[in-house]
Amino acid sequence: MSRSIWIVAEHQDDNLHTGAAELAGAARSVGDHVAAVVCCEAGSTVPAQAAPFVDQVLVIENAALSGYTAGLWAQGIVGLAKESAPAAILLPHAPLGRDLAPLLAARLDAGLLTDCLELQWEEGLVGLRSVHRRKLVSRERVATPIAIATCQRGAFAASPAGDAAAIETASVAIDDTAARTRLLSMERAEVGEGSITEAEIVVAGGRGLGDAEKFALVQELADAVGGVMGASRPVVDQGWVPHDRQIGSSGVTVRPRLYFALGISGAVQHVVGMRESDVIVAINKDPKAPIFEYAHYGIADDVFKVVPAVIANLNS
Ligand SMILES: Cc1cc2nc3c(=O)[nH]c(=O)nc-3n(C[C@H](O)[C@H](O)[C@H](O)COP(=O)(O)OP(=O)(O)OC[C@H]3O[C@@H](n4cnc5c(N)ncnc54)[C@H](O)[C@@H]3O)c2cc1C
Structure with missing residues (x-):
């Protein structure tokens, strides 16, 4: 049976985050079907940007998803995951993943592995994780049907770009009124020292x-x-x-x-x-x-x- 692994595509200002290819690489290390879940507003070019790195792009479209808020993105991803039951959902171990992954795990009643350096599959998702202020590496297996994991940037080889995958718009209802937090505005912070894990x-x-x-x-x-x-x-x-x-x-x-x-x-x-x-x-x-x-x-x-x-x- 094919094992489907989803990645949550991070994006800003209609640009897919460069770490998405790496997250797709992490998904490929344990799955034989990789799908990118893109939460965005209609007309976004992010799904097409994700398509070369995965086998399928699942788009959850709604004007309320144009900017990131954990509650609304979780509503869309959880609704889709309950229908399609992927084996695992991967997120970057970055602010987005650290915020969203626990919420997905709680709402899907799923096991969560954070800060994974390597993934394996042994009757469930196994993650090698940095723990104790990164002084030890632990090996843990998720025992629930769906696993959630955040992956350390720089630890996985990027999935090479190939033919663009099929883009499908998922029919998941987003109830904007149920949002507990709302994005009011976004201001660009002063750019300091570049991120070491993303530097060329x-x-x-x-x-x-x-x-x-x-x-x-x-x-x-x-x-x-x-x-x-x-x-x-x-x-x-x-x-x-x-x-x-x-x-x-x-x-x-x-x-x-x-x-x-x-x-x-x-x-x-x-x-x-x-x-x-x-x-x-x-x-x-x-x-x-x-x-x-x-x-x-x-x-x-x-x-x-x-x-x-x-x-x-x-x-x-
Ligand atoms: C649990 C644990 C976790 C650890 N985690 C990490 C980690 O995350 N990252 C890490 O880096 N280490 C880690 N360490 C420490 C690691 O074992 C080494 O002690 C450390 O990497 C050595 O750092 P270094 O190479 O800078 O220093 P040294 O080993 O002291 O090497 C200095 C080098 O500089 C050279 N040198 C000296 N002067 C000059 C000069 N003028 N010009 C050119 N070369 C010169 C010397 O020949 C020498 O090879 C960890 C250790 C433990 C036990």
Whole structure:
């Protein structure tokens, strides 16, 4: 029997979130039929944007769904799920998923797994999850007929774009008057440091940089290449950079096109969070550092000699 896995398509200003392809990849890792559920108003182009990554697009159309509110989106998705009974519904482990997933689980009486790094299927959805402030990874199985899970960004390979799937408009009634909260307005916040899990280029620094002041070199290279700064755990533990920059088993997983490891030894707890990067460049003065086993390009030299030269070259 075919196992249907749904993904909830996140979108804003009529643009599908780039993480949707990755969520479709997570769904493909455990299902043989992947459907994107799109809650939107009539005329939206989001369903067509989702179509190349999935086997089916299920559209719940209503003017009240144009902006996200958990209550109304849940009303639509729950109504559809009760009719079609997918094996699982996946959401990003991002603000949308953290808000909506518990509501879906409660209303569908379904088991919920959050912050999944990997999914498997063993008579039910199994998730490998970061727990205890990301210090441990637990393995849990959902025992209810429908499973809800949120997936960590950067942890799953994106589903490649293929032929556009069929787009079907689902007939689910949305009772706008039942909404407990309403979206009044949306204002764009000032753009700060880019998200590390979505960056195409990550420049990460380790303890080898020496101290907080010298660590500024990592940000300098990130600025020069248009990337985002990341770090190993000792750097975070010593307070040189905030915890949201930490890459590895107790931080976040990244999968950029280009990853720089500066003064990072390559401990397994760090490597699990970056080894899927497309191209890895390591600079470490110890030619025997384990990071070189994972690097596509390695420079066995002092970061304070190599990096300023690279920056000067980029800026010239
Ligand atoms: C439960 C648990 C969870 C963990 N989670 C994480 C995690 O999420 N992320 C993480 O990163 N770690 C994690 N760790 C820690 C991990 O085991 C390593 O200790 C850590 O990754 C090492 O960080 P580092 O490479 O920056 O430092 P080090 O291992 O000290 O390496 C520094 C490197 O810099 C090089 N170096 C020094 N000076 C220079 C220079 N001038 N130029 C070039 N190279 C130089 C050295 O040769 C060395 O290889 C975890 C550990 C445990 C037990």
